[in-house]
Amino acid sequence: MLKNTQHSDCNECSSICAYFKNLKTDELAELNRNRFEVFYKAGETIIKQGSLSKYLVSFSSGYAKVFIEGPADKNLIISIVQPKQILGGPGIYTDSKHHYSVVALTDTKVCLIELDTFKDFVRRNPEFAEGLIADMNSKAIDIQTKFMSLTQKQMHGRIADGLLYLSEDVFKAMEFDMLINRQELAELTGMSKESACRILKDFKDSDVIDFQNSHMKILNMEALQKISRNG
Amino acid sequence: MLKNTQHSDCNECSSICAYFKNLKTDELAELNRNRFEVFYKAGETIIKQGSLSKYLVSFSSGYAKVFIEGPADKNLIISIVQPKQILGGPGIYTDSKHHYSVVALTDTKVCLIELDTFKDFVRRNPEFAEGLIADMNSKAIDIQTKFMSLTQKQMHGRIADGLLYLSEDVFKAMEFDMLINRQELAELTGMSKESACRILKDFKDSDVIDFQNSHMKILNMEALQKISRNG
């Protein structure tokens, strides 16, 4: 974890979450004074579940996994984050603790935003507050969708959902490097890593996908979507 | 569904969600003009998933189940609501649709709050907005907890969690009428109703609980909590 003293300006930042566009010039200046850039290497922990949240984390570059740590190393990956997303939300107005962990999947750059500054914006700037609420709204809907997938579908449907998530929401491509290993794919889809392996093989055998380790190619998107629908 | 023309005053309402205390006198008066009371009988649908959300629902008396409707009648009960809770949130700043259904478990009284009025408050009253955000925060944490329970624990742990939820969060008693039947208990804990039956029997046989149909008594809270912890 390296701190960078070479700050760019929030005004010109292209990797900030959409609703920050509602900040006025003076607020942006204030934001600029109360944030700092941090670089993480792949594998480093950006947010640790249970720790005090003093900052919100604005994701600038790279990828990271967001996951809930259960007892006995039973993790559940909630999402893969990418630039323009804000992390650290759920605890900020309740117990001021982080309710998930975030670990970098690639080398990563983030901006840590002072929580006091952020909360000031929420109080002073209604558009900003609305943006935050809208962001929380869509995160709530996302987690509901994931909740349904993991509790109501069988393994084939869940792996299909996982692959569609990576393809459509994260990497926006039919061919991509997953960045996560089999264990993590299992944690994303709520099964054992062996089961994840077997189902990937099934999909490969039926020419729905092709892969080499973590490099994944979707060959038959319709089939994958059908598997997802059928659960 | 009966509309009631005998409005009480929001000022004196004791069954409104805590963060509405942040509303000022004139705002409360405005709220009073832009809401109306509705009565539902047990079994009636208060909110239908997929419908347009024109109102927020403030729960005044009675109980209701909140659930996501999956394909093929596969429902997932997210929570049991009680007075002082606000419903209809997740879609209000995104697609203006309801993302879950709500059905009354008992005869029920709610206040429908005009969405435009509510959003006005959010814009004009920072404390109110903060209250809303805090409420969303705790709902997000709740659903995360439930998510972990349903995806990481086996059936005994999930039923224990379900019973603890009913006892500690909903009815706040060791003995209570569940209001939900076995099918619904199954939908709350993510299993088939037969499995739910069998596990209730296991718990009864080991003197952890006692029950007669929907009337439930927790005999050994420590044992139940241990089962919950052990998954």
Added chain:
DNA sequence: TTTCAGCATTGACAAATTTCGACTTTTTAT
């Protein structure tokens, strides 16, 4: 009161999923 429909219960079986063990491949550290 009687009847009936729906809910609850239970056992037997089938299906889904995990665990274990063995082995191979890939990555990492020296």
Added chain:
DNA sequence: ATAAAAAGTCGAAATTTGTCAATGCTGAAA
């Protein structure tokens, strides 16, 4: 480059969970 560690793969066995079918129970309607 080599060895060690980690990750991936896969079959078989064990476990968990769901489905089906039969039966009992309960409360509401006639």
